[in-house]
Amino acid sequence: MIRFHSELENLKAHxxxxxxxxxxxxxxxxxxxxxxxxxxxxxxxxxxxxxxxxKPKEVGTGAILDRVIHAxxxxxxxxxxxxxxxxxxxxxxxxxxEARDDDRCSRVERLLYDLYTDEGIADEIFDPLVEALGKxxxxxxxxxxxxxxxxxxxxxxxxxxGVFERLSVDLQTSGQCGxxxxxxxxxxxxxxxxLLETEGIAGVRLLDAHSFCWLLASLDEAEENESGIALVExxxxxxxxxxxxxxxxxxxxxxxRVRALLGRLGEELALKSERERLNRAGRPDLAEQVxxxxxxxxxxxxxxxxxxxxxxxxxxxxxxxxxNSTVRFFTSQRQLDLAHSxxxxxYYLVRGARSKNPRIEAIRANSIPAExxxxxxxxxxxxxxxx
Numbered sequence: 001m002i003r004f005h006s007e008l009e010n011l012k013a014h015x016x017x018x019x020x021x022x023x024x025x026x027x028x029x030x031x032x033x034x035x036x037x038x039x040x041x042x043x044x045x046x047x048x049x050x051x052x053x054x055k056p057k058e059v060g061t062g063a064i065l066d067r068v069i070h071a072x073x074x075x076x077x078x079x080x081x082x083x084x085x086x087x088x089x090x091x092x093x094x095x096x097x098e099a100r101d102d103d104r105c106s107r108v109e110r111l112l113y114d115l116y117t118d119e120g121i122a123d124e125i126f127d128p129l130v131e132a133l134g135k136x137x138x139x140x141x142x143x144x145x146x147x148x149x150x151x152x153x154x155x156x157x158x159x160x161x162g163v164f165e166r167l168s169v170d171l172q173t174s175g176q177c178g179x180x181x182x183x184x185x186x187x188x189x190x191x192x193x194x195l196l197e198t199e200g201i202a203g204v205r206l207l208d209a210h211s212f213c214w215l216l217a218s219l220d221e222a223e224e225n226e227s228g229i230a231l232v233e234x235x236x237x238x239x240x241x242x243x244x245x246x247x248x249x250x251x252x253x254x255x256x257r258v259r260a261l262l263g264r265l266g267e268e269l270a271l272k273s274e275r276e277r278l279n280r281a282g283r284p285d286l287a288e289q290v291x292x293x294x295x296x297x298x299x300x301x302x303x304x305x306x307x308x309x310x311x312x313x314x315x316x317x318x319x320x321x322x323x324n325s326t327v328r329f330f331t332s333q334r335q336l337d338l339a340h341s342x343x344x345x346x347y348y349l350v351r352g353a354r355s356k357n358p359r360i361e362a363i364r365a366n367s368i369p370a371e372x373x374x375x376x377x378x379x380x381x382x383x384x385x386x387x
Contacts, residue, residue, distance in 0.1 A: 266319030
């Protein structure tokens with residue numbers, strides 16, 4: 001999980017913008033506002049199942065499946081609803097109603113009875129449930145989650161596959177519904193929980209590590225695209241757009257935060273790349289001295305690195321989204337002045353920052369021809385007497 005630390009720092013910066021205080025726990029702040037509903041869903045589902053009062057004679061009557069369906073259909077208010085299955089929109093649990101009314105009833109209820117009353121072993125129940133209900137990965141994972149949230153988790157395969165790719169976790173869950181894959185998924189989330197604990201996050205549960213992944217995926221969805229250029233057909237889903245109003249009514253502060261996070265990721269990738277370059281060249285002493293200076297906007301560059309002879313290499317990082325021969329980026333007058341001052345100044349173009357294999361292209365600043373630079377800012381000097 002070589003990308004873990006970069007992703008965690010991005011999330012910390014995002015939450016700091018929202019909360020105004022550092023992210024140190026999953027039990028407070030905006031993060032808890034977003035993800036705390038999972039605890040309610042688990043508790044409410046258990047109350048509705050009430051499996052401690054189940055009787056063996058109920059198997060095959062449909063009563064157990066009725067309780068399980070009731071434990072899916074939780075909609076007790078905006079902050080108290082089952083948002084883990086999207087059951088209202090997609091009816092992913094319809095197969096439970098179908099099983100209740102056909103010849104699968106006894107078989108499915110026996111498996112559920114064994115799962116919830118501890119009469120069976122999880123790894124001996126999961127695959128038979130898949131066989132009986134079909135490859136309904138989110139549904140079956142949810143049924144295990146509401147049994148014991150300290151051991152089992154919900155899953156959204158496509159969403160988690162994207163996060164795993166970003167974190168360099170070698171695991172795919174889409175189309176892989178089965179106990180072997182599910183147990184590997186739980187192990188991967190468990191490893192993330194351990195990493196979060198080593199970073200000083202207090203009291204991290206397995207479910208909290210799940211929330212960490214979910215939030216990383218949600219940050220991706222909040223970006224209209226990596227370059228920050230809004231597409232008209234997508235802009236209505238962006239933060240701050242009021243349904244039914246013009247697509248141009250965008251929360252620009254939210255977009256600025258998203259772009260800042262992407263820029264920070266690009267800087268961290270460039271930092272890592274420079275240290276690796278110097279280490280490979282046999283200059284670990286210089287690699288240790290490479291550092292970010294992007295917080296000091298007076299410098300005109302983001303990263304202070306070195307040539308092999310120890311001289312300075314000053315790097316301005318530009319995080320790009322499109323991978324083609326023509327690139328566009330903005331630069332300041334301070335950066336242009338630096339490029340022509342005789343300093344060893346570079347632009348590093350980071351492409352595909354959120355992909356598994358980001359690429360960095362180095363361009364010496366003074367090699368950019370004048371005709372490639374277009375001024376687009378105009379100064380207006382106006383006084384009351386000007387009209």
